[in-house]
Amino acid sequence: MKIKIADYTTKQIIGLFIISSLLLMENVDAHILNVAIPQMAHTFNTSVFTLKLAVTSYLIGLSIFIPISGWIADRFGTRNTLIFSIVLFAVMSLQCGRTNSIVMLVICRLLQGLAGAFMVPVGRLLLLKIFSKQQMVKAYTIMGMPVMLGPIFAPILGGYLVTYFSWRYIFWVNIPFSILVLLATIRYIDNYKQPQDKFNLVSFLFLGLFLALVCFWLDVFLLPEVTLLLKTLLFVSACLCGYLYYVVETRSSFPIIRYQLFKLRTFRVCFWANIIVRAALGGRAFLLALFLEISYHLSAFDAGFYFIWMSAGILSSRTxxxxxxDKFGFKRTLTVANLGSFFALLLFAMVNQLGILLYLALFLNGVFASAQFMTMNILYYAEVEQNDYGSAVSLAATWQQLGVSLGVIVAATALHVMNHFIQPDFSTIAFHWTFVLLAILNLGSQFLINQLAINDGYNLLASKKLAR
Structure with a gap:
């Protein structure tokens, strides 16, 4: 697929650069810290478990503030919101790299998560503002690359910086990119606003607490250091906050989230299917790193280079x-991508040595997973009206993040169970059966995809005639 620069205005090209950069920064930052945890634990003279709070606090910041990112952007304008979030992200990146206190690190990461919560959803909202629906397909094929490539390159970049420099550089590397994106935003982005209802503070507080507790519970669910009592209290508290949010929201004249969006078939199908797919592929990312490091005794840095094959698949999918x-429509394309991803995941269950089969599995996983995400992320907004864009973006982004966390729990729990019944010490067979389970989970989204009509999303396509 060729993207002709002449077909787009300068504002659209710069906007696409800004959005892609924001997505890349946020996705890299969400994953890069994991490889640095051992060295950071030594610097702070604390346990690895305690340092995981720095990872969790970032995700909690994302979870709390993503639901209101659309409202904030519509109320104060996309440019103002982006400027605030980019500056805050850069300042907190600087502080994270400078701090010598674990408490200050957690606080800075929480605020960095707040910035990330505004950057990415508002960036996606900006995409909907500056591109017509007919241009969305081409725009998303470019913008979707950072979403997929970020988690893959993060371990490689993080491993390099930690090995040859210091863990502090994994934060400081954000600063030059932030400055560049900030200058482009100030110069080229208009301050799009949309009239909004009154802000429902009570609903936001209960929803924020619910999402924060769920995120924290998902993060500590498998940690033996956390007692069963604390895990239970977290779960019960999350359920209580969720119930209180539901009660307040359903009685409010100014709901934070417009649940009437679920009456739109394309949005409803993509919302639930995306959660399932992200759970399956989030579990895959977690499992694959362990598979390479434990079964084949690779370092995290060396294992990261194998993901280049997946990157090649991701880049090739946009072709x-x-x-x-354009030829077959969204339903057929998504069905093929979903089935392809199912079989690509099954290939991992056949890998018994480092070689051609592993490379093929990585490449095909990149191809079909990228196709899944690009197709669903475009179809999300096929029937959404412009005044609902902010709410749609916020709602989708909130639960996508939780879907990935849920996938890690599913993969880790399944691996533990398989390992117990098959063979001790993380046998290769246990990994194989867990990959099979993730493949089946991914395939489950097909029941939702089947609800789509053949012509769903035709208004987004340049060609309105689909092959029969």
Whole structure:
């Protein structure tokens, strides 16, 4: 697929650069810290478990503030919101790298998560503002690359910086990119606003507490250092906050989230299917790193280079997704991508040595997973009206993050159970059966995809005639 620069205005090209950069920064930052935890634990003279709070606090910041990111952007304007979030992200990156206190690190990461919560959803909202629906397919094939490549390159970049410099550089590397994106935002982005209802503070507080507790519970669920009592209290507290949010929200004249969006078939199907797919592929990312490091005794840095094969698959997918959508439509393209991802995950269950089969599995996983995400992320907004864009973006982004966390729990629990019944000490067979389970989980989204009509999303395509 060729993207002709002449077909787009300067504002659209710069906007796409800004959005892609924001997505790349946020996705790298969410994953890069994991490889530095041992060295950071030594610096702070604390346990690895305690340091995980720095990872969790970032995710909690994301979870709390993503639901209101659309409202904030519509109320104060996309440019103002982006400027605030980019500056806050850069300042907190600087402080994270400078601090010598674990408490200050957790606080800075929480505020960095707040900045990330505004950057990415508002960036996606900006995409909907500056591109017509007919241009969305091409725009998303470019913008979707950082979403997929970020988690893959993060371990490689993090491993390099930690090995040859210091863990502090994994934060400082954000600063030059932030400055560049900030200058482009100030110069080229308009301050789009949308009239909004009154802000429902009580609903936000209960929803924020619910999401924060769920995020924290998902993060500590498998940690033996955390007692069963604390895990139970977290779960019960999350359920209580969720119930109180539901009560307040359903009685409010100014709901934070517009649940009438679920009456739209394309949004409803993509919302639930995306959670399932992200759970399956989030579990895959977690499992694959362990598989390479434990079964084949690779370091985290060395294992990261194998993901280059997946990156090649991700980049190659954009060459056919646009053509497939124009010719066959969203339902057929998404079905093929979903089935392809199912079989690609099964290939990992056949890998018994480092070689061609592993490379093929990584490449095909990149191809089909990228096609899944690009197709669903475009179809999300096929029936959404412009005044509902902010709410739609916030709602989708909130639960996508939780889907990934849920996938890690599913993969880790399944691996533990398989390992117990098959063979001790993380046998390769246990990994194989867990990959099979994730493949089946991914396939489960097909029941939702089948609810789509053949012509769903036709208004997003350049060609309105689909192959029969």
């Amino acid at each position: 056919f997704v646009k053509k497939s959508l």
